[in-house]
Amino acid sequence: MARTRLTPERESELFAAVLDLLREVGYDALTMDAVAARTRSSKATLYRQWGSKPKLVVTALRHNKPVSLADVDTGSLRGDFHAVVNRSDDCQMEKDSALMRGLSHAVHDNPDLLQALRDLLVEPEMTGLETMLRRAVDRGELRPDHPALRYVPHMLIGALAARQFVDGRPVDRAFLLDYVDSVILPALGV
Amino acid sequence: MARTRLTPERESELFAAVLDLLREVGYDALTMDAVAARTRSSKATLYRQWGSKPKLVVTALRHNKPVSLADVDTGSLRGDFHAVVNRSDDCQMEKDSALMRGLSHAVHDNPDLLQALRDLLVEPEMTGLETMLRRAVDRGELRPDHPALRYVPHMLIGALAARQFVDGRPVDRAFLLDYVDSVILPALGV
Numbered sequence A, B: 001m002a003r004t005r006l007t008p009e010r011e012s013e014l015f016a017a018v019l020d021l022l023r024e025v026g027y028d029a030l031t032m033d034a035v036a037a038r039t040r041s042s043k044a045t046l047y048r049q050w051g052s053k054p055k056l057v058v059t060a061l062r063h064n065k066p067v068s069l070a071d072v073d074t075g076s077l078r079g080d081f082h083a084v085v086n087r088s089d090d091c092q093m094e095k096d097s098a099l100m101r102g103l104s105h106a107v108h109d110n111p112d113l114l115q116a117l118r119d120l121l122v123e124p125e126m127t128g129l130e131t132m133l134r135r136a137v138d139r140g141e142l143r144p145d146h147p148a149l150r151y152v153p154h155m156l157i158g159a160l161a162a163r164q165f166v167d168g169r170p171v172d173r174a175f176l177l178d179y180v181d182s183v184i185l186p187a188l189g190v
Helices: A006-024 A032-039 A043-050 A053-063 A077-086 A089-104 A111-138 A148-167 A171-187 B008-029 B033-038 B044-052 B053-063 B076-084 B090-106 B111-138 B149-167 B173-189
Strands: none
Touching: A006 A032, A006 A053, A006 A089, A006 B053, A032 A053, A032 A077, A032 B044, A043 A053, A053 A111, A077 A111, A077 A171, A089 A148, A089 B090, A089 B111, A111 A148, A111 B149, A148 B111, A148 B149, A148 B173, A171 B173, B008 B053, B008 B090, B033 B044, B033 B053, B044 B053, B044 B111, B053 B111, B053 B149, B076 B111, B090 B111, B090 B149, B111 B149, B149 B173
């Protein structure tokens, strides 16, 4: 079947509308009908281009984070982590956290959403993170068999997940930079 | 107003029924009517004893975890963390994780639930954790001004929150013990 590609501008508009809807109504109430109405496109186009609602939602999330972790290369692991934190502003971080909170609940009722998140978002970010960490190993900053290496994602997710709960405050750059310096780098022996 | 106390056995039964309902239907659908029906008690009794649904739910959760972190005292920080992990079995951990996942979503729509969780569950656990860490400082295992000290809750919550997402597997004791040894103790310089 011939696939008519959307222009990049049209695709960006469409993804932005999907994320707006996701924030407004949540994953369960976000229907392909609502996306079609909001973006003035046909449901047939949406299904042809993205296959399913979970894939469309996760592709929209992925589009929202265009810079891969693997592209950050400052010459030191500390510099790389700080660059990753600094590429988001505080307002964007709070919006992202709100999205992730909504989705982290939805995944438990939607195995296909969990699968799409893992394939399209978690796996690429993990691969990017591994590339960043491997460069630090190659530079001699980090032992290749360090036992904390496999837990860097858990440490990062902990910072994002626990901030509101523990401290009653949203995640911001100052907190994340301090967490990198106080927890992640020392745990890695850097 | 005179408060007729329930017997401890009756209270335990009632809390167990609240947690069963919470797992079955989730926080939003758990009504005081449903609790009254399931436990053959009157709504008036429930409100008189616990004041509100969020307080009843959080008190039931707290009752489920009778051992305070502060009571764990093995003589070393590593021993204390391992004792905390070992006091739950794997099946109980998975049930607790499922409860916390459901509640972590509900708190965003229910500020009174968040408040009750913070007052009745998070604060006492934090205080217990601080006591455990202070003993390690007093023994000379840990520097009192160590920058990672304030982030121990974030590291712990990260392990619980990220396991399913990152590794596609539920939290179990073997994972948590390895995380304590690989991440938490090295981050603290122990």
